[in-house]
Amino acid sequence: MRALSTHSTGDEQAETARGALLTEAQRRQMAEDVAALRATYGPRWPRIPSGFGDRAQQAAQRLGSGLAPIALEAADPVRVLHELDTLVRDTADMTRRIQRFAGVIGEALAADVSAMSLAQLRRLCGILLQLAAVPAPNPSWANPAEAHAAGVVLSALGDDLRELAQLRRDLYEEFSEDVWTLSCGSNPPSIDRWWQAGRRRRARRELTIATRNGRPPTDVRRAITTLRRASELETGVHDLWAAVSGSLGHFVDAGIPDVDGAAGALACIKDLQIELGELLDVARVRDLCAADAFVCDELAGPAGETIITIAAWASKAMRAGAVDPLDRRAVDLERWADGIRVSLAVLASLKDGTRRLRSTVRSVGQILGDAILRDRVFQLCEAAAVDRAPIEVHR
Numbered sequence: 001m002r003a004l005s006t007h008s009t010g011d012e013q014a015e016t017a018r019g020a021l022l023t024e025a026q027r028r029q030m031a032e033d034v035a036a037l038r039a040t041y042g043p044r045w046p047r048i049p050s051g052f053g054d055r056a057q058q059a060a061q062r063l064g065s066g067l068a069p070i071a072l073e074a075a076d077p078v079r080v081l082h083e084l085d086t087l088v089r090d091t092a093d094m095t096r097r098i099q100r101f102a103g104v105i106g107e108a109l110a111a112d113v114s115a116m117s118l119a120q121l122r123r124l125c126g127i128l129l130q131l132a133a134v135p136a137p138n139p140s141w142a143n144p145a146e147a148h149a150a151g152v153v154l155s156a157l158g159d160d161l162r163e164l165a166q167l168r169r170d171l172y173e174e175f176s177e178d179v180w181t182l183s184c185g186s187n188p189p190s191i192d193r194w195w196q197a198g199r200r201r202r203a204r205r206e207l208t209i210a211t212r213n214g215r216p217p218t219d220v221r222r223a224i225t226t227l228r229r230a231s232e233l234e235t236g237v238h239d240l241w242a243a244v245s246g247s248l249g250h251f252v253d254a255g256i257p258d259v260d261g262a263a264g265a266l267a268c269i270k271d272l273q274i275e276l277g278e279l280l281d282v283a284r285v286r287d288l289c290a291a292d293a294f295v296c297d298e299l300a301g302p303a304g305e306t307i308i309t310i311a312a313w314a315s316k317a318m319r320a321g322a323v324d325p326l327d328r329r330a331v332d333l334e335r336w337a338d339g340i341r342v343s344l345a346v347l348a349s350l351k352d353g354t355r356r357l358r359s360t361v362r363s364v365g366q367i368l369g370d371a372i373l374r375d376r377v378f379q380l381c382e383a384a385a386v387d388r389a390p391i392e393v394h395r
Contacts, residue, residue: 049353053375059343072365094313111279119326125303131294138249142286
């Protein structure tokens, strides 16, 4: 914007500051500035509010950049004052809420999450809500190395453990856990051939002891086949059971391995570690897992409110012309809102102060530029000890 620049050099400004007469370049610049002001305001241009030059310069820089930059030379001041004022108020309200929620979440995680952008904070809160929906993770997974080891175990034995869990669920629909203490449970006999009818009758009598209703099993062959397959799977993982139990903890210690629950919880913990990065406090996350604290309203509540607050504000900000609103931190948005609030006050004062002096509509950039030109002309006149009356005649 031409009105926001000057053609005087550093040497010329120094000479003027010493009280010397204006140089030719400075006189030419001042004449151009005065001519521009007279073209809009006529002889009343000196009545443009004074002392706004520096603040108008700052306002132009703030309004033309930041969260919702505007095209200064084309922007209607009335519309800018209304729309940006609304966005500023919404942003200030959002940042207050987000900083309060972030304080609660950060205290729980022992991490300064206020340094995160809104997008990162929203992802973090989404992970916390997922952790509230899955079974409590194994506390050892708080250590990224342990989480990786658990992932290796699930990758290698997950299918076998999942099948074993399903077999046990099928058996427990008809039999109690005492079925494993029976000889046919620990060492299932072969009863499929016709000549093995005697074994089949003995297996039926023995299985009747463990049925839940006290009656003989409905399908002895199916029960024995299920027991045999479960025994094979248990034998396959027996040598690695110490590693499995240590990595998966309570997910495999309850009798029926919860492979899907373990996989879901492990994925959430890994996502949490990635999102926190260097902010990860292993001891604190371990304590939260051990206490199953992710389901508590004290943590899940602020996480859900944070997501809702960010989503609602981002929608309004995008409609107001915001650029990448979620890539910014709450503290930066708070500073932006404070700066824009001051800039809008400057714009409103200049708009109202010049409205009766001009007959044409001026854009935001023109109103701010007029204030800058007005102050610059008078500062040059005063610095060079030049009488303003002759300047008027010269124009």
